[in-house]
Amino acid sequence: MQTQVLPNFVKVKRKISPAHVVLKTAAILGLALLCVIFLFPVLWMIVSSLKTQDQIYAQLSSWRTFLPATWNVGKWFVAYKNLFDSFDYFGRSILNSVIYCSITILGVLLLNSFAGYALARLEFPGSRVIGTIVLLLIIVPVETSIVPLYVILKNLGLLTKELRVVGYLIPNFVSAFYIFMFRQFFIGMPKELEEAARIDGSGRLSTYFRIIMPLSKAIFATVAIFTFMGAWNEYVFAQLMFSKPEQQPLQVFLQLVNSFNPKDLSMVMAALTFSTIPIAIVYIFCQRYIIEGVSFSGLK
Amino acid sequence: MEKAKKTKSIYYKFLGKTYIKSDSVVGAVFILPAVVLGAIFVIAPMVVSLSYAFTDANLLKLNEVGWAGLRQFKKAFTDRFMWNAFKNTMIFVVKVVPLQLLAALGLALILNTKIRGNTFFRWAFFCPVMLSLAVTSFLWMNLLNPEEGLINALLKVFHIPPQPFLESPKQAMNVIVVISAWQGAGYQMLIFLSGLKNIPPELYEAAGVDGAGSGTKFFRITLPSILPTFSFVLVTMLIGAFRLMTQPMIMTQGGPTDSTMTMSYYIYQQGIKYRDVGYSSAIALLYTLFMSTVALTLRKVTDQKD
Numbered sequence: 001m002q003t004q005v006l007p008n009f010v011k012v013k014r015k016i017s018p019a020h021v022v023l024k025t026a027a028i029l030g031l032a033l034l035c036v037i038f039l040f041p042v043l044w045m046i047v048s049s050l051k052t053q054d055q056i057y058a059q060l061s062s063w064r065t066f067l068p069a070t071w072n073v074g075k076w077f078v079a080y081k082n083l084f085d086s087f088d089y090f091g092r093s094i095l096n097s098v099i100y101c102s103i104t105i106l107g108v109l110l111l112n113s114f115a116g117y118a119l120a121r122l123e124f125p126g127s128r129v130i131g132t133i134v135l136l137l138i139i140v141p142v143e144t145s146i147v148p149l150y151v152i153l154k155n156l157g158l159l160t161k162e163l164r165v166v167g168y169l170i171p172n173f174v175s176a177f178y179i180f181m182f183r184q185f186f187i188g189m190p191k192e193l194e195e196a197a198r199i200d201g202s203g204r205l206s207t208y209f210r211i212i213m214p215l216s217k218a219i220f221a222t223v224a225i226f227t228f229m230g231a232w233n234e235y236v237f238a239q240l241m242f243s244k245p246e247q248q249p250l251q252v253f254l255q256l257v258n259s260f261n262p263k264d265l266s267m268v269m270a271a272l273t274f275s276t277i278p279i280a281i282v283y284i285f286c287q288r289y290i291i292e293g294v295s296f297s298g299l300k
Numbered sequence: 301m302e303k304a305k306k307t308k309s310i311y312y313k314f315l316g317k318t319y320i321k322s323d324s325v326v327g328a329v330f331i332l333p334a335v336v337l338g339a340i341f342v343i344a345p346m347v348v349s350l351s352y353a354f355t356d357a358n359l360l361k362l363n364e365v366g367w368a369g370l371r372q373f374k375k376a377f378t379d380r381f382m383w384n385a386f387k388n389t390m391i392f393v394v395k396v397v398p399l400q401l402l403a404a405l406g407l408a409l410i411l412n413t414k415i416r417g418n419t420f421f422r423w424a425f426f427c428p429v430m431l432s433l434a435v436t437s438f439l440w441m442n443l444l445n446p447e448e449g450l451i452n453a454l455l456k457v458f459h460i461p462p463q464p465f466l467e468s469p470k471q472a473m474n475v476i477v478v479i480s481a482w483q484g485a486g487y488q489m490l491i492f493l494s495g496l497k498n499i500p501p502e503l504y505e506a507a508g509v510d511g512a513g514s515g516t517k518f519f520r521i522t523l524p525s526i527l528p529t530f531s532f533v534l535v536t537m538l539i540g541a542f543r544l545m546t547q548p549m550i551m552t553q554g555g556p557t558d559s560t561m562t563m564s565y566y567i568y569q570q571g572i573k574y575r576d577v578g579y580s581s582a583i584a585l586l587y588t589l590f591m592s593t594v595a596l597t598l599r600k601v602t603d604q605k606d
Binding site: 024027028031034035037038039041042044045057060061065110111112114115117118119122123124125127130137139140141142145146147148149150151152154155156170171173174176179203204205208232233235236240251252254255258265268269272275276279280283291294 | 314315317319320322323324326327328330331333334335337338340341342344345346348349352357359362407410415416417421424425426427428429430431432433434435438439440441442443448450453454456457482486487490491494539542545546549550564567568570571572577580581584588591592595596599
C-alpha cells in the first residue's frame with residue numbers, strides 16, 4: 001500500500017496507454033483465432049455425431065456444419081443408438097474398457113504404493129539397489145518396444161484366448177514412475193506420525209493401512225487418475241493383444257467402426273465422442289489432482 | 301518411555317550393515333510384488349531384447365534360436381528401409397518439437413497474465429489433450445479425407461484447391477506433425493503455467509522498484525525461472541517424439557511410399573508382422589543407445605545452464 005506514495009505511482013498509471021489497450025485487444029483476438037483452430041475439429045466431431053450422415057455431407061461446405069441439424073434433442077442420439085444396434089460387441093467393448101481400467105487401477109495403486117512406501121521408509125538389504133534401479137528406469141529412455149514383451153508373454157503361455165486378458169493387464173501393474181511418485185510423497189510425510197503409532201504398539205503393517213493410507217488420499221487419487229487415462233486410451237498394445245472384437249477395449253473397437261463398410265460418418269463420430277466422454281469427465285471433475293500430478297512431473 | 305522399550309527392535313547384520321529385522325520383513329513383503337512383476341515385465345523384456353539382438357530369433361520358432369553374432373547389426377546399417385524410417389522420425393522430431401514447444405510456451409506466457417476469458421482459453425487449448433491418440437488419428441483421418449473431408453470443404457470456401465494430405469508422400473508427415481502438436485501442446489502449456497505460477501511475485505515487484513521494464517523482467521526473471529521446467533518439457537517431448545507410432549499406424553500404416561514409417565513402428569513391424577525378433581531387437585538396441593545419448597546429453601547441457 002505504501003507503493004502508492006512512491007513517485008513511480010504516476011508511471012504505473014500511465015502504462016495503461018492506448019497502445020497498451022490495442023496490444024491487449026490484439027492478444028485477445030489472436031488467442032480467439034487460435035482458439036478456433038484448436039476447437040473446431042472437436043466441435044465438429046461432437047456436432048456431427050448428432051446428425052445423420054446425409055446431413056453431415058449436405059452441410060459440409062456451409063457454416064451449418066458446426067451446428068446441429070435440428071434442435072429437437074430427441075433426434076440427436078440416433079447415431080449412438082445405431083452403434084449399439086449395428087455392432088454386436090460395441091456395448092461389450094465399453095464393458096471391456098471399464099473392466100480393464102478398474103483392474104489396472106487397483107493393481108497399480110496396490111503394488112506401487114507398497115513399493116514406494118518400502119523405499120521411502122524401510123531399510124532392508126537391497127533397498128538401495130532397488131531404489132537406484134527405479135530411478136535409472138525413469139531417467140534412461142529405453143526403446144520399450146512391445147516385441148520383447150510379446151515374446152515373454154508367449155513364453156509364459158499368456159497368449160491363449162483365455163489368458164490373453166491376464167497377459168494384457170499384468171505388465172501394466174508396475175511402473176517405475178508411480179513407485180517414484182509414491183516414494184516422494186511418503187518421504188515428505190512427517191515421520192512423527194508413524195513413530196507415535198509405533199509407540200502405541202501398532203505394527204508397521206497396521207500403521208500403513210490405518211495411518212499412512214488415509215493421509216495419502218491425494219497421491220492415490222492422482223495416480224489413479226493418470227492410470228485411468230493411460231489405461232482407457234491404450235491402443236497399440238491392446239490392438240496387438242486382442243484381435244477378437246468381444247475382447248477388444250473401446251479404443252481398438254474404433255478401428256472396426258471406422259473401417260465398417262458401408263461407412264457411416266455420423267456413427268464414427270459418435271463412437272469417437274463416446275470414447276472421449278469418460279476422459280473429459282475426469283478432466284473436468286478431477287482438475288486439482290491433474291494439476292498436482294502435472295506440476296509434480298514438471299518440477300521433478 | 302516404558303512403552304518404547306517394550307517395542308524395542310531386534311537388529312541384525314547383513315554384509316556389514318545393521319538393519320532392523322521387522323523393517324526388513326515388512327519391506328520385503330511390500331516390495332516383493334513390484335520386484336517380481338518388474339523383473340518379469342520390465343527388466344526381462346530388456347534382457348530378452350538385448351540378447352536376441354545377437355541371434356536369428358523368429359517369433360514362431362522361439363525354441364530354436366541360433367547365434368548370429370553381429371550379423372543383425374550389419375544388416376541394420378545397410379537396410380535402407382531402416383534408414384528411411386530413421387530419417388522420417390528425425391524429420392518429425394525436428395519439426396514437431398519446436399512447433400509444439402513454442403506453442404505451449406507462448407500460450408502459457410499469454411495466459412499467465414490477467415487476460416479476459418483466461419479460464420475459457422485454458423480449457424479451449426487443453427481440449428484436444430482430452431482426445432486419445434487413437435481418437436485423434438481416426439478423427440483427423442476423416443477430416444482430411446481428400447474427397448469428402450471437412451478440411452478440403454473449408455479450403456474450397458477460401459478458393460484453395462483440394463489437397464491430398466495423408467495420401468501424398470510429400471504432405472503426410474507434415475500433416476502428422478501438425479496433428480501431433482495440436483493434440484499435445486495444451487498439456488505442456490499446463491506444465492509451463494504451473495512453472496510460471498511458482499515464480500515469487502516479489503521478484504517482479506523488486507525489479508519494478510529497481511526500474512526494470514517488462515522486457516528486462518521477462519529475460520532476467522521469467523525465462524531463467526522456468527528454465528528447469530523448460531528443459532524437462534523439452535526432454536520428455538523429445539523422447540515422446542522419438543517414439544512416434546500410433547498416428548502413422550492408424551492413419552497411414554507408414555505410407556504412402558514409406559513416407560510416414562517411423563523407427564518405433566519399423567521395430568514393431570519387423571518383430572510382429574515379419575516375426576524377425578532378432579533383427580527387431582538389434583534395431584531397438586541401436587535406437588535405445590541413440591535416444592539415451594541424446595536425452596542424457598541434453599539433460600546435461602540444460603542442467604549446467606541453471
